[in-house]
Amino acid sequence: MIGFLQGLGGGRRRFMLFAMAALSAAFLVPARPTSAHEASMAVMVLREVGPGRYLGQWSMPPIDERLRPIFPEHCAWDPPELDCGERGFVGTLSFMGLGSKQSVAMFRVFPLEGPAQAYTVSAANPIVTAARDPGRDIGAWLNLADTYVNLGIDHILRGIDHLLFVLGLIWLVRDRWMLVRTITAFTVAHSLSLAAATFGWVGVPERPLNATIALSIVFVGVEIVKLQRGQVGLAARYPWVVAFAFGLLHGLGFATALTTLGIPQTTLPFALLFFNIGVEIGQLAFVFVVLALIWAHHRVEATLPRWGAVLPAYAIGSIAAFWFLVRV
Numbered sequence: 001m002i003g004f005l006q007g008l009g010g011g012r013r014r015f016m017l018f019a020m021a022a023l024s025a026a027f028l029v030p031a032r033p034t035s036a037h038e039a040s041m042a043v044m045v046l047r048e049v050g051p052g053r054y055l056g057q058w059s060m061p062p063i064d065e066r067l068r069p070i071f072p073e074h075c076a077w078d079p080p081e082l083d084c085g086e087r088g089f090v091g092t093l094s095f096m097g098l099g100s101k102q103s104v105a106m107f108r109v110f111p112l113e114g115p116a117q118a119y120t121v122s123a124a125n126p127i128v129t130a131a132r133d134p135g136r137d138i139g140a141w142l143n144l145a146d147t148y149v150n151l152g153i154d155h156i157l158r159g160i161d162h163l164l165f166v167l168g169l170i171w172l173v174r175d176r177w178m179l180v181r182t183i184t185a186f187t188v189a190h191s192l193s194l195a196a197a198t199f200g201w202v203g204v205p206e207r208p209l210n211a212t213i214a215l216s217i218v219f220v221g222v223e224i225v226k227l228q229r230g231q232v233g234l235a236a237r238y239p240w241v242v243a244f245a246f247g248l249l250h251g252l253g254f255a256t257a258l259t260t261l262g263i264p265q266t267t268l269p270f271a272l273l274f275f276n277i278g279v280e281i282g283q284l285a286f287v288f289v290v291l292a293l294i295w296a297h298h299r300v301e302a303t304l305p306r307w308g309a310v311l312p313a314y315a316i317g318s319i320a321a322f323w324f325l326v327r328v
Helices: 002-006 011-028 138-158 160-172 176-198 206-230 240-259 268-300 306-327
Strands: 041-050 051-059 068-070 076-078 081-083 091-096 103-109 117-122 128-130
Touching: 091 117, 103 138, 117 128, 117 138, 138 160, 138 268, 160 176, 160 206, 160 240, 160 268, 160 306, 176 240, 176 268, 206 240, 206 306
Parallel strands: 041 103
Antiparallel strands: 041 051, 051 081, 068 091, 076 081, 091 128, 103 117
8 A cells, every 4th residue: 555655646636536526427326325334135034933843034125036045955945934844954055046136145043942043145155054053163154254254345345425435535635644544543433333333332323324424425525625725624634533533424334234134142243343354355445446546547647627626526525415415
């Protein structure tokens, strides 16, 4: 990262004008303004009603209606009833139809005795194994790590408003070391609030929260306009403080991806850890790509017309204001 930052120089302003305008316009199309941080996971709940017999239903219906559960061979599935006989709910699990529309799905199992269990299947890891004692199954832990790291990466890449905010921070902060501190402050803040919300220590209604997240991006757009006019605003003067404050807000938005899934308390701390690792991987990848493009643009020294200087800030502010009005 430092190597990229050292090469930004004068070409940085010209590149950011182009990048922010292009990315802002592109983000407007795929974004879902009414639910910015919803979980893209389908959840099937199985409740044991007798030895080896379960009733199953979708607690979070799939986006793709073609999605179908695949149970162990000794289990007979006649919706909504599942009969696994004396062997019980053990063996391989999967979902038919995982793909671009529905990449992640979960089985939540409530046995007559013992704690609830969760088995998450993804397009990258399509088969999991249900065990009598999943706490001692190393494969189950590896599956948990693989699933929630990928879910975190998927969630950050779908969080268009979050990425726009990070892009705005890169635009506002000109000093390379201050940029490192700013991104670090943002990471620490949203990690803290993500953990607090996931464990139920704090709670904020989702719709007002998403509307306020949109306002945070409007704020960044206003600060960029001030900077272009030669005025040093709050974000340009104290970028890491602003990043930390809004990071707490964005972390609460990320938490909705986990709290709506109903993950069992026994695996929740580990699911949170792996999910947060995935979020950070996705965010760092985005930052590195932007810095690499800035460095490449500096090498080419491309230019834009002077009137283009106002477009990125107004594009970001307008899109975020539109999100805010729709979410309200």
